[in-house]
Amino acid sequence: xxxxxxxxxxxxxxxxxxxxxxxxxxxxxxxxxxxxxxxxxxxxxxxxxxxxxxxxxxxxxxxxxxxxxxxxxxxxxxxxxxxxxxxxxxxxxxxxxxxxxxxxxxxxxxxxxxxxxxxxxxxxxxxxxxxxxxxxxxxxxxxxxxxxxxxxxxxxxxxxxxxxxxxxxxxxxxxxxxxxxxxxxxxxxxxxxxxxxxxxxxxxxxxxxxxxxxxxxxxxxxxxxxxxxxxxxxxxxxxxxxxxxxxxxxxxxxxxxxxxxxxxxxxxxxxxxxxxxxxxxxxxxxxxxx
Amino acid sequence: xxxxxxxxxxxxxxxxxxxxxxxxxxxxxxxxxxxxxxxxxxxxxxxxxxxxxxxxxxxxxxxxxxxxxxxxxxxxxxxxxxxxxxxxxxxxxxxxxxxxxxxxxxxxxxxxxxxxxxxxxxxxxxxxxxxxxxxxxxxxxxxxxxxxxxxxxxxxxxxxxxxxxxxxxxxxxxxxxxxxxxxxxxxxxxxxxxxxxxxxxxxxxxxxxxxxxxxxxxxxxxxxxxxxxxxxxxxxxxxxxxxxxxxxxxxxxxxxxxxxxxxxxxxxx
Numbered sequence: 001x002x003x004x005x006x007x008x009x010x011x012x013x014x015x016x017x018x019x020x021x022x023x024x025x026x027x028x029x030x031x032x033x034x035x036x037x038x039x040x041x042x043x044x045x046x047x048x049x050x051x052x053x054x055x056x057x058x059x060x061x062x063x064x065x066x067x068x069x070x071x072x073x074x075x076x077x078x079x080x081x082x083x084x085x086x087x088x089x090x091x092x093x094x095x096x097x098x099x100x101x102x103x104x105x106x107x108x109x110x111x112x113x114x115x116x117x118x119x120x121x122x123x124x125x126x127x128x129x130x131x132x133x134x135x136x137x138x139x140x141x142x143x144x145x146x147x148x149x150x151x152x153x154x155x156x157x158x159x160x161x162x163x164x165x166x167x168x169x170x171x172x173x174x175x176x177x178x179x180x181x182x183x184x185x186x187x188x189x190x191x192x193x194x195x196x197x198x199x200x201x202x203x204x205x206x207x208x209x210x211x212x213x214x215x216x217x218x219x220x221x222x223x224x225x226x227x228x229x230x231x232x233x234x235x236x237x238x239x240x241x242x243x244x245x246x247x248x249x250x251x252x253x254x255x256x257x258x259x260x261x262x263x264x265x266x267x268x269x270x271x272x273x274x275x276x277x278x279x280x281x282x283x284x285x286x287x288x289x290x
Numbered sequence: 291x292x293x294x295x296x297x298x299x300x301x302x303x304x305x306x307x308x309x310x311x312x313x314x315x316x317x318x319x320x321x322x323x324x325x326x327x328x329x330x331x332x333x334x335x336x337x338x339x340x341x342x343x344x345x346x347x348x349x350x351x352x353x354x355x356x357x358x359x360x361x362x363x364x365x366x367x368x369x370x371x372x373x374x375x376x377x378x379x380x381x382x383x384x385x386x387x388x389x390x391x392x393x394x395x396x397x398x399x400x401x402x403x404x405x406x407x408x409x410x411x412x413x414x415x416x417x418x419x420x421x422x423x424x425x426x427x428x429x430x431x432x433x434x435x436x437x438x439x440x441x442x443x444x445x446x447x448x449x450x451x452x453x454x455x456x457x458x459x460x461x462x463x464x465x466x467x468x469x470x471x472x473x474x475x476x477x478x479x480x481x482x483x484x485x486x487x488x489x490x491x492x493x494x495x496x497x498x499x500x501x502x503x504x505x506x507x508x509x510x511x512x513x514x515x516x517x518x519x520x521x522x523x524x525x526x527x528x529x530x531x532x533x534x535x536x537x538x539x540x541x542x543x544x545x546x547x548x549x550x551x552x553x554x555x556x557x558x559x
Binding site for chain 2: 013043044047050051052053054071072073074075076078080082084086087088089090099100102103104142
């Protein structure tokens with residue numbers, strides 16, 4: 001069963017575009033990466049799925065239920081971590097977490113404690129006294145304490161130091177291993193690459209590509225660097241070679257096509273060094289934005 | 291209705307309720323305590339007031355109140371109490387859902403498993419409870435102050451009860467109209483100017499309607515719907531106006547529910 005099913009979802013804010021005809025599915029247990037630059041419509045999509053805003057056209061289902069009619073029911077099993085967190089400034093961390101927990105059935109005290117210890121969150125401080133990174137930790141604990149089945153992470157790592165980011169990713173992986181489905185929106189491709197199984201790329205409100213992260217990398221360019229004495233551009237002249245750059249006897253280029261052709265072509269050279277790499281998501285990404 | 295939200299809302303507003311209640315109580319005691327001075331010099335006082343321009347006296351309703359009687363004097367005090375209550379209730383009305391949005395906590399609340407309708411109902415009930423506390427304080431302090439300072443002068447308890455009973459619908463009007471307006475405008479950045487605007491605005495409209503008595507301004511303002519001098523003079527409400535007041539309240543509430551359940555919660559920008 002698809003946990004998220006989005007069909008031709010469209011949102012206009014007055015005349016300005018939010019998203020247009022967005023469709024995709026996320027299966028249970030997946031970590032789905034949703035990438036795009038700022039203003040592409042990532043947050044709009046998440047806010048529609050949480051029914052914080054209402055669609056202009058199209059529909060979306062979460063757990064097989066329509067988000068506009070079954071919002072409260074759906075949200076019982078959803079955790080949400082926004083990119084910027086804001087909480088009731090006058091409250092203490094512990095009171096806020098208790099308030100949050102009180103919306104859900106069951107006792108979350110034990111899990112609240114475990115999560116705060118893991119994230120090194122001080123429970124007795126006032127929200128207004130917390131630094132941005134610490135508020136973010138409150139957000140993480142708050143989003144996870146009721147053991148949701150689906151997690152929405154909207155650029156979650158902003159404000160966390162690298163150490164905390166790693167802990168956070170470990171936490172998300174652990175949750176995922178328990179069967180939690182994760183919808184991960186980000187403009188930082190490295191983290192999507194580290195975490196996700198599948199990605200959707202959104203640009204100017206429209207989905208431009210949805211694919212498995214492996215196939216995305218495989219069906220794409222290879223990055224090739226060749227170092228050899230007396231290397232001339234003609235030595236690597238092949239169909240499918242782009243971005244050819246020469247520097248001190250080293251040539252680097254992108255190649256798309258049958259890799260054997262490259263190997264054959266450079267096989268006759270006396271190589272000093274050769275690397276063939278998969279492109280980073282970053283490089284693939286730039287390609288979509290050209 | 292969610293007990294969780296109700297309690298949270300009620301606690302958040304508790305300090306404000308105490309400050310308003312104590313201030314209004316102080317105002318009632320202070321003014322009522324001057325009754326004995328007024329009543330001793332009633333003739334002098336009425337003569338003194340008669341020297342003021344007619345327009346000014348009617349603006350304050352003083353042409354229709356006899357300051358030498360207990361309730362005549364109290365109705366004068368009551369108009370200031372009404373002004374405070376109007377500002378307080380408008381304040382709660384305008385802030386009811388807009389504060390969550392301007393302080394960006396709306397995302398937190400609305401991603402919880404509660405419907406918009408439940409949120410609004412819980413918030414409204416919490417605000418009503420808060421207003422009821424102030425209301426009870428006004429009742430208690432008014433009756434006590436009158437008993438202490440009336441100096442043996444008689445008054446009609448039924449009329450006083452009518453005056454005080456009017457507070458509930460008076461508060462409801464400002465609460466619901468404030469709420470509806472806050473949902474009609476795009477974004478309320480600060481609640482206080484709106485609340486002062488609605489409270490004072492309605493008060494001034496009522497004062498003006500006293501001056502140009504051919505213009506029907508009393509139709510819009512609750513200060514006229516529940517006009518203290520009228521109630522004291524007639525020992526009854528001006529029924530059509532009270533019904534109008536209730537109708538506006540009901541419409542404002544219906545509009546609020548309609549708008550709130552369809553509202554797009556603005557993102558952080």
